[in-house]
Amino acid sequence: MRASPLFTGFVYIFLGILFTFFAIQNVNQQGWGFFSYLLVLLATIDFGAGIRMTAFHFITKKKKNKSD
Numbered sequence: 001m002r003a004s005p006l007f008t009g010f011v012y013i014f015l016g017i018l019f020t021f022f023a024i025q026n027v028n029q030q031g032w033g034f035f036s037y038l039l040v041l042l043a044t045i046d047f048g049a050g051i052r053m054t055a056f057h058f059i060t061k062k063k064k065n066k067s068d
Helices: 007-030 034-067
Strands: none
Touching: 007 034
């Protein structure tokens, strides 16, 4: 069984929040280093993918309802 794009989007957004939290903790403890930038990059990618998957869910749902 495949996961819906809405669920996948929420998982990506959750991961983005988690990576953002870890990045903030890392910057507070050690300052801006390679690992901090890597965490921010991962959070950005996850937020983008989460928003895209959530939008995809609502667009396909709208098209499906329009064709019915």
